[in-house]
Amino acid sequence: MPATRRPLSKGRSQKPVIAWDRKDLIGLQGVSAEQIRALLVASRARVDITTDVTDSPLAGTTIANLFFEDSTRTRTSFTNAAHRLRAHVSNLLGAFSSVTKGETLIDTARNVEAMGVHALVIRARQGGAAGLIAKNVRCPVVNAGDGRHEHPTQGLLDIYTLAEAKGRLNDFKLKGLTVAIVGDIVSSRVARSNIAGLTALGANVVCVGPAGLAPRSLESLAETGPGAGTVRVTHDFDRVLPEVDAVMMLRVQFERHADAAGKNSPSIASIREYRSFFGMTGARADQMKKGAIVMHPGPINRGLELDPEVADGPRSVILRQVTVGVGVRMAVLEACAAASA
Numbered sequence: 339m340p341a342t343r344r345p346l347s348k349g350r351s352q353k354p355v356i357a358w359d360r361k362d363l364i365g366l367q368g369v370s371a372e373q374i375r376a377l378l379v380a381s382r383a384r385v386d387i388t389t390d391v392t393d394s395p396l397a398g399t400t401i402a403n404l405f406f407e408d409s410t411r412t413r414t415s416f417t418n419a420a421h422r423l424r425a426h427v428s429n430l431l432g433a434f435s436s437v438t439k440g441e442t443l444i445d446t447a448r449n450v451e452a453m454g455v456h457a458l459v460i461r462a463r464q465g466g467a468a469g470l471i472a473k474n475v476r477c478p479v480v481n482a483g484d485g486r487h488e489h490p491t492q493g494l495l496d497i498y499t500l501a502e503a504k505g506r507l508n509d510f511k512l513k514g515l516t517v518a519i520v521g522d523i524v525s526s527r528v529a530r531s532n533i534a535g536l537t538a539l540g541a542n543v544v545c546v547g548p549a550g551l552a553p554r555s556l557e558s559l560a561e562t563g564p565g566a567g568t569v570r571v572t573h574d575f576d577r578v579l580p581e582v583d584a585v586m587m588l589r590v591q592f593e594r595h596a597d598a599a600g601k602n603s604p605s606i607a608s609i610r611e612y613r614s615f616f617g618m619t620g621a622r623a624d625q626m627k628k629g630a631i632v633m634h635p636g637p638i639n640r641g642l643e644l645d646p647e648v649a650d651g652p653r654s655v656i657l658r659q660v661t662v663g664v665g666v667r668m669a670v671l672e673a674c675a676a677a678s679a
């Protein structure tokens with residue numbers, strides 16, 4: 339199913355030239371291209387490994403997943419990453435925690451840290467929650483998605499998967515590539531992390547969606563460092579399809595819209611109309627250029643933003659994104675632990 343993977347070139351260094359220097363990974367916005375590359379280069383040594391890391395600096399430590407919002411991929415991926423690093427994993431799910439009795443997220447995190455935890459992985463409904471917790475604990479904090487703010491490890495694994503498909507694993511320089519991010523962008527922390535990371539590394543981003551979900555203001559999210567790419571907004575998906583190297587479809591997040599009842603949304607006149615203008619159908623996939631890929635962070639609304647024949651078709655790298663995520667999260671856990679030592 340996934341698009342063809344390009345082989346690793348010989349003689350490439352597995353060690354980053356510049357090391358990640360932050361205790362926490364809260365977001366990719368404002369992070370330099372060099373720092374993002376440090377995490378991606380470190381990920382190369384972890385993606386696709388088939389055995390546990392024998393000399394892991396995290397062996398015997400405990401990583402705590404604090405998930406105050408549902409997750410399939412991210413929580414399992416961080417768990418698998420920690421196990422690969424020979425760390426113990428402790429899982430706290432918000433719905434079964436004392437947060438339901440009124441305990442604050444900060445108190446929850448500090449209590450879990452007090453049990454001898456070496457890193458916290460946080461998912462929360464509130465944008466800014468992971469950063470707030472990071473300021474109130476000593477151990478590293480990795481943001482696993484906070485509200486509409488950021489989902490930095492998803493951004494990193496998406497960028498890694500794109501770089502792999504486009505033969506950019508050697509230097510992670512993305513100049514010359516154009517990525518369309520399509521759909522419910524205002525609701526999307528994944529989009530914010532991707533826009534920051536992709537433009538920092540030189541890719542151009544086209545945000546596509548109805549005006550209520552893809553407002554012009556997204557253009558201000560482009561990073562501004564040397565060699566950074568641009569962001570533009572369009573409401574015409576069919577026009578951009580033949581130009582782009584990758585299309586990143588986003589789930590319509592009805593639960594984050596003002597009218598969360600049923601499948602109504604103040605920004606979508608009708609589901610049928612949305613699909614007709616912004617759904618990735620087989621006919622639209624045929625308009626893409628040779629070698630262009632289709633991505634989705636999951637979970638997918640099959641038949642709404644993405645048709646099954648495309649999700650499971652030859653352009654799809656969706657399950658490859660999931661596989662890459664484990665190695666990327668291993669690298670992030672190691673990098674934050676090393677920076678905080």
Ligand code: CP
Binds near residue numbers: 410412635636637
């Ligand atoms: N992509 C992603 O964050 O999926 P989950 O919500 O299942 O973790």
